[in-house]
Amino acid sequence: MLPSSASFCEDARVSALLTVDLGNSRLKACLWRDDAAPAARFEGQGDESEDFARWLAAHPAERAGLASVAGSERTARVLAQLARAVREVVAAPPAAIENLCRSPERVGQDRLHAAAGAARLLGRSALVVNAGTALTVDVVRVSGGRCAFVGGAIAPGPTLLARALAEGTAQLPLVVPRPGVPALGTVTEAALEAGIVHGFRGAAARLVEELARAQGLGEAPVAVTGGARSFLLEPVPFSERALVVEPELVQRGLLAALREHGAGR
Numbered sequence: 001m002l003p004s005s006a007s008f009c010e011d012a013r014v015s016a017l018l019t020v021d022l023g024n025s026r027l028k029a030c031l032w033r034d035d036a037a038p039a040a041r042f043e044g045q046g047d048e049s050e051d052f053a054r055w056l057a058a059h060p061a062e063r064a065g066l067a068s069v070a071g072s073e074r075t076a077r078v079l080a081q082l083a084r085a086v087r088e089v090v091a092a093p094p095a096a097i098e099n100l101c102r103s104p105e106r107v108g109q110d111r112l113h114a115a116a117g118a119a120r121l122l123g124r125s126a127l128v129v130n131a132g133t134a135l136t137v138d139v140v141r142v143s144g145g146r147c148a149f150v151g152g153a154i155a156p157g158p159t160l161l162a163r164a165l166a167e168g169t170a171q172l173p174l175v176v177p178r179p180g181v182p183a184l185g186t187v188t189e190a191a192l193e194a195g196i197v198h199g200f201r202g203a204a205a206r207l208v209e210e211l212a213r214a215q216g217l218g219e220a221p222v223a224v225t226g227g228a229r230s231f232l233l234e235p236v237p238f239s240e241r242a243l244v245v246e247p248e249l250v251q252r253g254l255l256a257a258l259r260e261h262g263a264g265r
Contacts, residue, residue: 056085095116
């Protein structure tokens with residue numbers, strides 16, 4: 001006899017874990033049944049979003065982990081959404097990586113989880129580039145079974161650069177940057193796009209090389225993630241290094257943290 005739909009739901013819930021990455025502008029969630037690839041994904045606003053509530057109802061999970069760099073009110077609203085749909089919600093599970101920064105409590109969860117995800121994905125020391133509202137370029141060291149987040153650099157992302165130029169000047173318009181624009185702009189809007197896009201690409205490339213040099217990482221690979229990662233592809237500004245593009249890098253690190261949290265209970 002076939003099990004009821006309720007039984008299907010229970011079986012799916014018990015075997016699934018949910019990771020939620022709440023950023024400054026977007027919410028991304030992944031449902032995991034193993035470590036290979038997400039069984040389902042969501043991306044949207046997520047802030048009291050009916051779409052996210054429907055997605056949660058359609059993708060039951062036993063436990064969820066939330067990493068947030070958003071404000072406290074928005075984070076609380078998403079936590080409330082999760083609490084209505086998931087049996088156990090772990091807010092800010094400790095990242096599965098050692099944090100060597102001088103003020104470890106101030107490092108963003110997204111940076112730590114991305115570094116942990118890169119360490120597990122690559123199995124060696126690397127540079128981690130997360131391109132979103134902000135650009136972060138971080139160093140992760142892997143040696144003798146030890147994974148450590150060393151620190152890195154933070155710069156504006158393309159959208160933030162465009163907004164700063166429009167809000168900080170009297171005459172420059174707001175543009176929507178697009179990957180692949182030419183470096184020569186013959187009208188103001190095109191010149192703004194060129195400066196933003198190529199300046200962003202140049203900043204990412206220079207930060208990778210400066211951090212690698214400062215840390216003695218030689219030919220360490222680069223792991224790229226984040227919603228603005230397309231600005232760093234085709235062509236790649238750090239083409240001399242092995243490159244891994246992984247959209248779910250933060251989610252993979254968060255999954256490792258959620259598993260470690262469960263194992264430690």
